[in-house]
Amino acid sequence: AQSVTQLGSHVSVSEGALVLLRCNYSSSVPPYLFWYVQYPNQGLQLLLKYTSAATLVKGINGFEAEFKKSETSFHLTKPSAHMSDAAEYFCAVSENPGGYNKLIFGAGTRLAVHP
């Protein structure tokens, strides 16, 4: 079975600082990987996804992630944090048992941005 591990349940950065949220995956086949963001009391919004094309994936709101097979990682970065980036971030891998799609989520990382 596939899985993802998010290192660090809480990350705190200063406004303007680099954001780095870590995600490692476990998969016996080439994975499809996703990052979602959840703002307080809201649903999940897709930031970006890796589907075996370019290894550097650009997403919305200035976020990007790099797929590194040798490190089984898909870390999310943003060069300069904004106060509005404070949210819960989820890394997920898509599992496709019997041709049916389902997302396996990591435990999430709460990002705090302080002035």
Place this chain on the structure above:
Amino acid sequence: DTAVSQTPKYLVTQMGNDKSIKCEQNLGHDTMYWYKQDSKKFLKIMFSYNNKELIINETVPNRFSPKSPDKAHLNLHINSLELGDSAVYFCASSQDRGQADTIYFGEGSWLTVV
């Protein structure tokens, strides 16, 4: 215009009651899902339907019964509610059931059982 909408957003009810959460998507997608987020924010799939047909049924108590009257709607009925059912329930949809398909989530329904 909300792509995946679910009602109610907040629901407080007593143990033993039966409740339903409704979901509709206007994206023209073929596949819909129910995910559960527990108090520790952990997200797990419960069910998936493709064109009204149940295709994924995770290990969920049979008190939970999804119903899909058409491919744009997927409702969740819960019988005999228990304290442990308190969670956020997310409806979601995707174009098809491909592994690369983006899954779009609704705003969530916050269920509190007292």
